[in-house]
Amino acid sequence: MAKRREDPPKPAAAWMSTFSDLMNLLLCFFVLLFSMSTLDAAKFEQLAASFSDSFSIFSAGSTSIGEGLLVGNGVMQLNELDIYMDTMGKESEETEIEETDPLSELKEEQMKESEELAELIEEIVVEQNLSKEVDIDFTSQYVSLTLNGGILFDSGKATLKPECSAVLNKIGIILEKYGKSVIEIEGHTDNVPIHTSQFADNDELSDARALSVFRYILEHTNLNPANLKHSGRGEYVPVADNSTPEGRTKNRRVEIKIYHTLSTYE
Numbered sequence: 001m002a003k004r005r006e007d008p009p010k011p012a013a014a015w016m017s018t019f020s021d022l023m024n025l026l027l028c029f030f031v032l033l034f035s036m037s038t039l040d041a042a043k044f045e046q047l048a049a050s051f052s053d054s055f056s057i058f059s060a061g062s063t064s065i066g067e068g069l070l071v072g073n074g075v076m077q078l079n080e081l082d083i084y085m086d087t088m089g090k091e092s093e094e095t096e097i098e099e100t101d102p103l104s105e106l107k108e109e110q111m112k113e114s115e116e117l118a119e120l121i122e123e124i125v126v127e128q129n130l131s132k133e134v135d136i137d138f139t140s141q142y143v144s145l146t147l148n149g150g151i152l153f154d155s156g157k158a159t160l161k162p163e164c165s166a167v168l169n170k171i172g173i174i175l176e177k178y179g180k181s182v183i184e185i186e187g188h189t190d191n192v193p194i195h196t197s198q199f200a201d202n203d204e205l206s207d208a209r210a211l212s213v214f215r216y217i218l219e220h221t222n223l224n225p226a227n228l229k230h231s232g233r234g235e236y237v238p239v240a241d242n243s244t245p246e247g248r249t250k251n252r253r254v255e256i257k258i259y260h261t262l263s264t265y266e
Helices: 014-037 041-055 073-087 090-099 102-127 162-178 202-220 245-251
Strands: 134-138 142-148 183-188 228-232 253-259
Touching: 102 134, 102 142, 102 162, 142 162, 162 202, 162 253, 183 202, 202 228, 202 253
Parallel strands: 183 228
Antiparallel strands: 134 142, 142 253, 183 253
16 A cells, blocks of 8 residues: 655745844844943953053043043043143243244334433433423434424524524534434424415425425534435324414424434335
């Protein structure tokens, strides 16, 4: 009697194999996460100490993640290190630039030169009894001798008074002795308008007065004419208040500027 042949077992559905593989992978993944979540406090302290000795990151900082800080004060130290790196050397560089600024050093030398020249001229002014007629001032570029216009000129005129010769002669001696560079003669007026047959306004009057002093100095000294300049400044550079008679008197003046050898004036 023939034996009945048994049917072969039916293969499992394809999705079941894929699903089982996925479950195995997920199981391994969560087991791995669980193993990583277990922290050995002793080993962590050893690791932190190792970093502290090698990089000085954890010095004075926390050594426990449980405190809520990744590396404790080490994070703050890194932030401060970043700020320090950004600003490191800037302050010292700025200070060094200021200390070695050639323009600043030049100005200091110029001011010193002007001060010394002003002291020498003032001594002569006192010796020559010119203190009442001449005011001395200085900047980093020049020393100025200011003469009141009333000493030199009559009102509205540009012709030198005969009696001012003694003053201008003494000024000429000073200029010959200390005027080694450019000498500029400036005429100034007050703001009272003027209009005569000779001068149309204060600009012409101030320029004519400066020119008169220029010519006198040129004729009575041995100064190089190439170093002498003259200009009229009119009413535009007052030194006092033009609303008072005293102020207008001070503004009517002639300034003789002696530029020293360190001056940048040309």
